[in-house]
Amino acid sequence: MAVAAGLLTAGLAVPAFAADDPPQSDQLWINEPYEQTLPIGTDGGQPESRTLGVGLYHDNDNFTVTDGRLSVDVSDLAGVAEVTWPDNCTPSGAAAVCTIPVVPVIGSDYEDQVSLTVRAADGAEVGAQGRITYEATATGGPDGTLTAPRESFSTTVTVGAGPDLAIDPVADIEDGQPGDERTIPFKVTNQGNRSANGLTVKLYVSYGLTDLTRYDACAYPPTDGDDYPPLNTVVCTFDQVLAPGDSFELPEPLTVRLAPYALKERLDIGVEPGDGAQDIDSQNDYTALQIRAVNTVDFSVAGDTISGAAGETATAELTFKNNGPAWLGNLGSGDPVAEVRLIVPEGTTVTGVPSDCYPRTVDGGYYPKQTGAPRYDCSLPHWVLEDTRHTFAFSVRVDTVVPGATGAVSIHPAFGEFGEYPFDFDPDLTNNTAVLTVN
Numbered sequence: 001m002a003v004a005a006g007l008l009t010a011g012l013a014v015p016a017f018a019a020d021d022p023p024q025s026d027q028l029w030i031n032e033p034y035e036q037t038l039p040i041g042t043d044g045g046q047p048e049s050r051t052l053g054v055g056l057y058h059d060n061d062n063f064t065v066t067d068g069r070l071s072v073d074v075s076d077l078a079g080v081a082e083v084t085w086p087d088n089c090t091p092s093g094a095a096a097v098c099t100i101p102v103v104p105v106i107g108s109d110y111e112d113q114v115s116l117t118v119r120a121a122d123g124a125e126v127g128a129q130g131r132i133t134y135e136a137t138a139t140g141g142p143d144g145t146l147t148a149p150r151e152s153f154s155t156t157v158t159v160g161a162g163p164d165l166a167i168d169p170v171a172d173i174e175d176g177q178p179g180d181e182r183t184i185p186f187k188v189t190n191q192g193n194r195s196a197n198g199l200t201v202k203l204y205v206s207y208g209l210t211d212l213t214r215y216d217a218c219a220y221p222p223t224d225g226d227d228y229p230p231l232n233t234v235v236c237t238f239d240q241v242l243a244p245g246d247s248f249e250l251p252e253p254l255t256v257r258l259a260p261y262a263l264k265e266r267l268d269i270g271v272e273p274g275d276g277a278q279d280i281d282s283q284n285d286y287t288a289l290q291i292r293a294v295n296t297v298d299f300s301v302a303g304d305t306i307s308g309a310a311g312e313t314a315t316a317e318l319t320f321k322n323n324g325p326a327w328l329g330n331l332g333s334g335d336p337v338a339e340v341r342l343i344v345p346e347g348t349t350v351t352g353v354p355s356d357c358y359p360r361t362v363d364g365g366y367y368p369k370q371t372g373a374p375r376y377d378c379s380l381p382h383w384v385l386e387d388t389r390h391t392f393a394f395s396v397r398v399d400t401v402v403p404g405a406t407g408a409v410s411i412h413p414a415f416g417e418f419g420e421y422p423f424d425f426d427p428d429l430t431n432n433t434a435v436l437t438v439n
Contacts, residue, residue, distance in 0.1 A: 006143075008280075025059070026060040027059045027146065032149075032402060033052050036157050037164075038120040038159050039161065041192070047193075050118050054155075056104075059148060063142070066102055071135040072132060073362075076133070077118075078156060080406075081157050086116070094140055129156065129157065129158045129159070129241070134153040135148060163190050163280070164191040164279055164281045165190055165285045167188055173290070181257045186246055187247055189248075190247075191245075191397045196242040199238055201250075204266075204267070207232075207329065208261055208293065208326070213256075220232070235274070240310070257409050259345075262293035266331060268286070269287050271284045284323070297327070299322060299423060300323055301432060302434050303409040305438075306438045308438075316394045317392070318342060318394070318410065321389045326385060336380045336381065337381070337383065341377040342375065344373065347400040348438055361374040402438070404437070
């Protein structure tokens with residue numbers, strides 16, 4: 001199972017343009033589920049309903065976009081599924097128009113604005129399939145009206161039979177303290193129309209979570225933190241049969257402790273039915289719980305001092321260090337935790353470049369050669385432990401002796417050119433800069 005990550009994270013902004021600003025673009029998009037499986041009724045009973053979340057968002061936070069109108073066409077579901085419309089949708093035959101007063105920008109705290117309730121139609125056969133299609137317009141953008149790309153958004157609905165193990169929602173923990181022990185609610189219900197003959201529970205536990213409750217039915221394979229991101233995997237196999245509507249809980253409550261080095265932790269939980277059965281709805285059998293500890297991570301960088309006559313080459317070592325007390329891992333995005341930047345000193349040329357370091361112009365643009373660039377950005381891994389030290393060794397040739405020449409060394413968030421996020425976890429930014437001194 002893949003480790004999930006969040007999608008949308010910034011806020012709406014009011015347009016603000018100077019008179020000579022170039023024209024700006026914007027685009028309206030529909031966020032829709034790709035597919036949904038609907039169970040037929042059990043023993044002749046009413047089929048279970050499912051909720052489909054749909055919504056609108058747009059690209060450019062320089063514009064405020066309002067009066068979103070989402071058109072939903074369910075005519076292809078005849079004989080396959082039935083739809084119940086929410087209050088913000090006005091139906092007409094096999095279609096409806098749903099109103100969205102304010103359309104959020106991509107990167108905002110996005111939530112679906114339309115919730116469609118669907119269930120298998122009476123008499124629908126297993127394998128029957130249909131599509132829900134969507135179109136949308138809104139007011140705003142550079143031309144005053146935005147339209148989502150037509151014929152681009154749909155949800156495939158399939159009638160199915162089998163177990164459907166669904167994990168009850170679990171709230172994130174935002175205010176943990178290092179040393180805290182927290183209980184994680186865990187409950188699985190079979191929302192399908194066939195029994196699950198046993199189940200497998202998989203836990204993915206980040207490095208800063210310790211003392212996980214141990215169960216006899218679970219295997220705890222060791223993880224080598226030097227070769228793999230610091231996630232521990234726990235695999236549990238239970239033989240309990242879950243008939244449709246039955247629920248399962250662990251033999252005793254699941255607890256974890258936040259280590260002294262905890263910060264941005266996560267606990268991922270996945271379930272699968274036993275006996276090789278296929279879960280008819282994989283969208284509700286996985287959850288990623290975010291667990292935040294009130295802690296800090298002190299990044300620092302050290303420069304170097306080299307010397308040499310004209311024509312000589314020396315090695316300059318730039319050293320990144322995490323002084324703790326917490327570790328940091330971008331386990332969802334996989335982005336580097338930071339970049340170490342070197343502005344090359346006057347009178348010198350870089351002739352040897354460490355791996356994971358990339359040439360740039362002084363302003364951060366593309367530079368065509370690996371050596372000889374005026375600036376280098378060096379990517380750190382996507383996780384650093386609480387005592388990580390990483391050195392980037394450059395070969396630097398002295399072309400002209402400039403007494404006391406210096407180059408700036410600094411730490412920056414990855415992809416800073418595209419919207420730099422501050423190191424809000426770092427209590428001391430004064431040690432995030434240094435110098436490379438030559439002669």
